[in-house]
Amino acid sequence: MGKRRKTTVDIRELLHRIQKRESDRAIARQLKMNRKTVAQYRRWAEKHGLLEKELPSVGELSELLEETFANSKPPQNCSSVEPFRQVVERLRGQKVEVAAIYQRLRERGYQGSLSSVYRFVRSLEPHEPDAMVRVETTPGEEAQVDFGYAGMMFDPELDKWRKSWVFVMTLCWSRHQYVEFVHDQKIETWLNLHRHAFEYFEGVPKRIVPDNLKAAIVHACWHEPLAQESYRECALHYDFLIAPCRPRTPRHKGKVEQGGVHYVKRNFLGGREPTTLQKANEDVLAWCNTTAGRRKHGTTKEVPLERFQVEKKCLGPLPRSRYDVAVWKELKVGRDCYVHFDSAYYSVPFRLVGQSVWVRGCIDKVEVYTADHQLITTHCRARKAGERVTNVDHLPPHKVPGLTVTRAGCLEEAKAIGTCTHKVVASYLEHRPEDRLRTAARLLRFGKQVGAERLEAACSRAIRFGDTSYKTIKLILKKGLEAEPAPVRKAAPPAETFVRTANELFGALVGGVSWK
CATH class of the missing domain: 1.10.10 (Arc Repressor Mutant, subunit A)
Structure with missing residues (x-):
């Protein structure tokens, strides 16, 4: 029936x-x-x-x-699988899937459908409801954070519409929340949002429950999750615990999932015309302190802002020094002795080429650490993309000279050595069409080995002989000829043999005596 x-x-x-x-x-x-x-x-x-x-x-x-109907069953059709009950029970006891059971039954003459087998197995194994327990916390104990897609918002700097996300931090006891819209989910954005939220609440909860996004958690695991290095440093600065929810279990942060992100989408963003990010953030803070903060919460049956006045006293104090957002990244040192961090390049000692190092980027500096967090070097942060920040001491010594040589530098160094050296170097730099800047630099480097005085003397000797090539000057220095005096040229002897006067040579032309 x-x-x-x-x-x-x-x-x-x-x-x-x-x-x-x-x-x-x-x-x-x-x-x-x-x-x-x-x-x-x-x-x-x-x-x-x-x-x-x-x-x-x-x-x-x-x-x-x-x-x-105590001793009777309501009218129903007998399952076509009933004759094979023992087979199905045995196979299910062996954890065999229903589709495989269906194939085994077909081999035994079963003519029914796969759906009938599914229904029969469900009747054998009734589903038990997954009972849940609501967890309530004490004031100041916990806050939940989450990101959610918020549609397109206009970016005046790029003059175009961009995707935007909404960040929500909800205090679990009072249900008071902080909301901010952003254009990305980078690590530095994630950390800045936490700083803004703590300053908005004027305190820090004891525990933060984030989702397993990459900006917060490197390895998502229920028992031993691994937090992102930058997020760990932020937690140590503000003295809060990181307690990520179980992977693929959003109900573990249901207070911010339903009462936070979804509530913002339904209430604040619902039916609102798209606008700029700055305008949306101005409006949403007012919304937090009025509509969201003054409503009667569906679970607590109280007003969040009124409960927040109690919870605020239980929050941890803000640190005396403001948090300097620092981003950590594990990078590999390239063959050129640089690491690529945030679109710029920073030099690292050449002995670490091919090894992994930790890079910590702050607002105005970049620090490089070994794998066990020993400081290697510190650089000023690059101000534009593609910039190379170099410490010459990090490069191989035999490669440095070729990188730092300039025409002005060569002339200035040669002038300090002496007039002759300056003249020789200037002749190299003025040569056309070949570029002899490297030749000039090579001459000056060789001069450092022998001394400025000897180089000046060698250049002087080369000028006197009219051969100022690098090869000649180097040969003079190697043989030590720069100290020898220049050879004295003897005057040509007077011509006496077979000498005739002009009258004898040309006299016949003017009627004089002819020369025989």
């Missing part, structure tokens, strides 16, 4: 409509039952004389139904 599928209240309403002489078709349509079921209950009610008198109460009617 289907009585086990209907509640006693449903049956009592059905009998009441039958007493009012409504047709089976009308009752079935109103109560969404099958007409045959209505007809069966009509016959059952007539048999027990329920249509001629006032209907019994729900309790009395329930007892009558139990007495009537």
Whole structure:
């Protein structure tokens, strides 16, 4: 008769409509039952004389139904899998899946459908409801945080519409919350949002429950989660515990999931025209202190702002020094002795090439640490993308000279050595079309090995002989010829042999004596 599928209240309403002489078709349509079921209950009610008198109460009617059907089952079709009950029970005891059981039954002559097997297994293994326990905390003990997509908002700096996300931190006891919209979910953004929230509440809760997003948790695990290094440093600065919820279990932070992000989307963002990020953040803070903060909360039945006045006294104090947002990243030192951090390059001692180091980026500086967090070096933070911040001492010594040489530097160094050296170096730099800057730098480096005085003397000697090539000057210095005096040139002897006067040579031309 289907009585086990209907509640006693449903049956009592059905009998009441039958007493009012409504047709089976009308009752079935109103109560969404099958007409045959209505007809069966009509016959059952007539048999027990329920249509001629006032209907019994729900309790009395329930007892009558139990007495009537105590030893009988409601009409139903026998499952096509029933003959194979023992086989199914044995296979399910071995943890065999239903689809595999269906194939085994087919091999034994089963002609039914896979759905029938599923229904039969469900009847063997009734589902037990997953009971839950609501966890309530004491004032100041816990806050839950979450991100949620907030649609498109206009970015005046880039002059275009961009995706935006809403950050919500909800105090678990009072349900008071801080809301802010952002254009990204970077680590530095995540940390700044925490700082803004703590300053808004004027205190710090003992424990923060985040989702397992990458800005907070590196390794999501229920027993031993690993927090992101930057988030760990933030927690130590503000003295709060990180307690991420179980992976893929958003109900563990239901106070911010439903009463936070979803509430902001339904109430604040619902029906609102898209605007700029700055305007949305101005409006949402006012909304937190009015609409959200002054409403009667559905669970606590109290006003969040009024409860916050109690919880505020239980929050931890803000640190004396304001938090300097520091981002940690584990990076590998490239072959060029640099690490790439936040679109810029920072030098690292060449001995660490190929190794992993920890980089800590603050507002105005970048620090590099070893794997065990020993400080290696500190740089001023780059001000533009692609900039290289270099400490020359980090580079291989034999590679440094070629990087620092300039034309002006060579001329200045040569001038300090002496006039002749300056003249030789200037001739190298003025040479065309080949570029002889490296030659000039090589000459000056060689001069450092032998001394400025010897280099000046060698250049002087080379100039006197009219050969100032690098090869010649280097040969002079190697042989120690720069100290030798220049050879004295002897005057040419007077020509005496076969010498004739001009009159003898050209006299015949002017009528003089001819020369034989």
